Amino acid sequence: MDASTPPASEFERLIHGQHDDPFALLGPHGTGKDRIVTVFDPGAQTLHAVTDDGTTHPLTPMGGAPGIFRGPVPGSGHYWLRGEASGNTWEFEDAYRFGPVLGEMDEYLLGEGSHLRIWQALGAHVIEHEGQWGCQFAVWAPNARRVSVVGDFNWWDGRRHAMRRRGATGVWEIFVPFVADGAVYRYEILGADGQVQPLKADPVGFGSQHPPENASIVRDISGYGWSDDEWMTTRAEAQKREAPISVYEVHLPSWRRKDWGRPISYIEAAKELIDYVADMGFTHIELMPISEYPFDGSWGYQPVGMFAPTIRCGLPHEFRDLVNAAHKAGIGVILDWVPGHFPSDPHGLGKFDGTALYEHADPREGFHKDWNTLIYNYGRAEVSNFLTANALYWLEEYHADGLRVDAVASMLYRDYSRNPGEWVPNKDGGRENYEAIAVLQRMNTETYGAHSGIMTVAEESTAYPGVSQPVNQGGLGFGFKWNMGWMNDTLEYMKKDPIHRSHHHHQMTFGLVYAYSENFILPISHDEVVHGKGSMIGKMPGSDWEQFANLRAYYGFMWGHPGKKLLFMGQELAQRSEWNHDAQVDWDCLADPRHAGIQALVRDLNHLYTSTPALHVRDCFEDGFEWIVGGDSQNSVFVWTRKAGPEDPQVVVICNFTPQEQSAYRIGMPTAGTWREALNSDAEIYGGGNRGNYGQVEAVEGEMHGQPAHVDLTVPPLSAIYLIKD
Template identity: 75%
Template sequence: MNSKTQPDPALQRLLDGDHDDPFAVLGPHEIDGLRHVTCFDPGAHEMAAVVAGVRHPLDPVPGAPGVFRGPVPGDLEYHLRGSANGHVWEMEDPYRFGPVLGDLDEYLLGEGSHLRMWEVMGAHPRSHDGVFGTHFAVWAPNARRVSVVGDFNGWDGRRHPMRRRGATGVWEMFLPGVAEGAFYRYEIKGPDGRIQPRKADPFGFGSEHPPANASIVRDITGYGWSDDDWMTSRAAAHDPKAPISIYEVHLPSWRRKDWGRPISYVEAAEELVAYVRDMGFTHIELMPVSEYPFDGSWGYQPIGLYAPTIRHGLPHEFRDLINAAHRAGLGVLLDWVPGHFPSDAHGLGRFDGTALYEHADPREGFHHDWNTLIYNYGRREVSNFLTANALYWLEEYHADGLRVDAVASMLYRDYSRPAGEWVPNKDGGRENYEAIAVLQRMNVESYGQHAGIMTVAEESTAFPGVSRPVDAGGLGFGFKWNMGWMNDTLEYMRKDPLYRSFHHHQMTFGLHYAYTENFILPISHDEVVHGKGSMLGKMPGDRWEKFANLRAYYGFMWGHPGKKLLFMGQEFAQVHEWNHDAQIDWGCLADPSHAGMQHLVRDLNRLYREEPALHRLDADPAGFAWIEGGDTHNSVFSWIRRGAEGDPQVAVICNFTPRAHHGYRIGLPAAGRWREALNTDAALYGGDNRGNFGAVEAKPGASHGQPAMAEVTLPPLSVIYLVQDDA
């Protein structure tokens, strides 16, 4: 190329894909008092700017294939008309449009305090200067060039390089004519000059069906919610004094349709909502719905944090599911994963050619357990990204709360790391101050901006104050999963009843710390995978004993202080371990034993909701008193649950041996009739109908530290609930 055909250096940088300010070269610019237009279209042989129907030819620039330039008189708006091989097309020039992001947006983004980031980042269909198109914005501060590529420009990174916005590291561009449904990614040239793998939009609202992974432009505005009654009253449903019974759901495997496809959001809005309401649960908890590439991660390795997974439908259809749940009086909790993200090439890893969202040091930035990357929580933009994401699901989808996954992995720098392979905090300790600050910020902003929501921590250690307010030194969650209770009690239940007397403490130990947090008792998906078997499979004994043991365990759980959570399929004692690639074992319900278990869970939920003593003081030691917690010989546990003054008290008596106890004496807080409100040995549930003929009569006389006493029949492997009838 000789000097006569060599383009100017700025134009050469553009052609080389190295120009970080393409608007300085392309679009309209004044030269000697006259507007000149420069455009780039590598497919065009000829190009013209059209103003008010008048065509103004643009000349090809020597040495710059596809670049055209020429004067365009006046200041009226123009559009471009290209042609090649007899084909003619018209288009708006994206480089004639000014920025969309305002100064305030730029300031807040730079400060890390833009709590509605999703409204300005990502891809938004909109009108700009009277023209409809899509505005794109992405954070890539260390990039030499960022382009939007998609089905609208032949995935050619030369076509639409973006505008860099100051020191924030945000790049933006308005592309006229690009509408909802367009496929796109970002093509990024890193600081070393190498083009990165094409990246999905971190703020994208939609994605292709996996394993394809392009982002898709989705308009998430304009949904017609009809859940005002729920939204204005839901605070009462999330109070620690309220009955909270959660049905945990992996939507792809809850119910399959049409030769195995997952249920859609719209179908779930009818079928799942109706089922959960009929079963008496108060909440649905959905395992992660943020877009994720690998089915086997169950959603816990998300890439599209702002996109409801396309596996079940579109964003508005996901809203249909939540709207339907609210209209049925059910809350919806979403599992949220701020602890890590996968290293897939199209994801956040080395997004702009550097460790941007993650720590560069693998001792801080890599999870060996999951082969995933850890967010750099100390970076203000990353903290903003995560906090805004939590608010996004609460705001845009009316989620009633977030259950935060793997909190322990965030709290400790040495989580699952051998000595020497982790970096201490500034004080030399193991606590991850930056991650703690992110969790606290998320909780403060979530509760502050969305009245009546609840946040839940899956936290498996004794970290103090998880469900205590931030201003009192806590993490600010509303509730915490009681993993210790779950592990201890399941370990007890696995044992042959012959040996349970030696492990009695495993059922009572949880009461020593039951009021240190606002606890949820979780029987989650984690207990029925990876060779652990189903809940029924964990129980010892023959078939009858397995069912009786599981019925008794559920009776124990629903009578114990703490909110309840049960994973799908366990409500009817699914036989097989959970398989994420198939629906749960609905066929079990043809067997009366399984149908009886389902009936029991439905009745436990009903009793739990109807009797204030079973939920009102869940987080208050005044709501619980042992009758007998030390009968190791008989493996019997009995206690009183209390509500507010005037609420009927409830006695819960558990027999974890396969022999019946007749005339078993218990103390009760009042003489009179105590109604047998539930007996897990009832024939309706698959038992043998042994019990107390509907009631027991308590007589005056001290026993077990109580002023009255009664003699009861305890069927084998059973739990009975006695409700004070004349309170």
């Protein structure tokens, strides 16, 4: 052995997968006559290096180090390798002859936790590097002793493509020639304790196998031809507080099933779902989590592949096809986003490099009792960066128009769903999770700062202040917040027999006390129709007729109430079955005119809401609403007016939540004159009894209910009426 030959112990470490710096041993070292190439190929009996001029240079097996070959390859130019064993010959490029892909700025930003486009640095990227095409792999595992990328391309042998450590960043990378789009891979990680971890999926991988298989798949996400410029340049107007926003919440795999029960594909949904939503008059689709998840029963709320659109419905470019089609139809796309927790599946983020890396080590901070999941360590700069960058990723790479953030309350409070002694107070001894709050504020600041036309929405079930207030005013910075209190109160009211409703009148009016404390969305989401809660129609009391009439009246109340709207799929049909993620929406129920009537009502409510400024422009402003009759608990009647600008017609909404018709019911009106009955939920086309006011009423001068005019009208049983003075 000459003086430059490493000691045998170094080769032993390499052979046994214990070496933390394989580039120090393998590949070319030196130039000219002094260049020595060292290769590890455990399947080879002989190995040659071949230079571009066709010259072969035999590499010598290292005695006592099986699979290690070493020898001179003069020059500094390109070479490739030719192995032979048992009469078989193969050729391959030496991954260890290539320099790093990541630059100094990437290294600096990754180390600092301020690289907001980490998906451009980490993950698997099909690129050309130093004149050769292949795949660059990069992953963050700061406490690992060795990280290797494994796949079919190297027989899942973690010794073959051990990666290069990038200084103090904790990032490992390697460029592997000829690995292409569609290649299956994982990371094999030797932990700090010397133990090999379960094979890990790529935290920044762009694709995954079909569950229950869970390896990552190389997906080239570059080069998509978007054609949604018109929407992208105008969407800010469609998503501001003054805009009509009516959201159709969709669990895509169970919206419609195809063939023998498979989920609808992104490509099919780009036609069928978009056409349906446009016809129904919804302005936005909200997709329950699209990021890859292992367990169907989590509905996507326990994600592993935060950067991978689920393969259940297709490939990344095909998901882009769906978003592109929505935008061309003038429909926004909101994605459910889950930064609150992640599952403990062995291939996931848990103890990624053998240590509590993404999660807290202390289960009082790092384990969710409700869902048996792990909680991110929000105070770690790299984890905060991972989540913030992921939010930007969906907005930039997939043109998402907004993110609805799941389970915000579980992030805000350290004692969420915990008993005394089971949680760790903050530095001031309180329950607020300062670090999680900072992550949410950072996410909102960065996303709105980069894309002012987007919208973020918080599912926050407590009275935490300032959820939809700007960060620079002490708020969390969300654009909107789900109004969970309104939803709970009003549904509890609707479940009651009408004979008891007079005693619970406040449940329908209390929402107006705080209606303008946040920018609210009124949500009837998937959470209200699962886990034994039944369907919306099933919540309504009474006979079949009364159930349908109650639901029509409730939707009329909801669309007339201040706040943006959200309805979960299937509830626009009044399907009787509870939502089942393994089936599809009960489209067959539309053969019944009563169900078709509910669908027609939702369609008309949407079109009336979006076309009538008074019903949406001042949704989030106190001057857009005024009670006319708010206290008639005896008759369970509610009357109010909605307003926009001084030139826009007002809308008077009347709701009757008893099965008794109110004849000659006198109410105050904003002005005298003819008021058109723009919508009556008791109309025959909706399945009602066609009772009402023959299409219009005549208000006369004379003060009542604080209004300058009044009218006597018929209010059908269990109904909602909208009057507009054109």
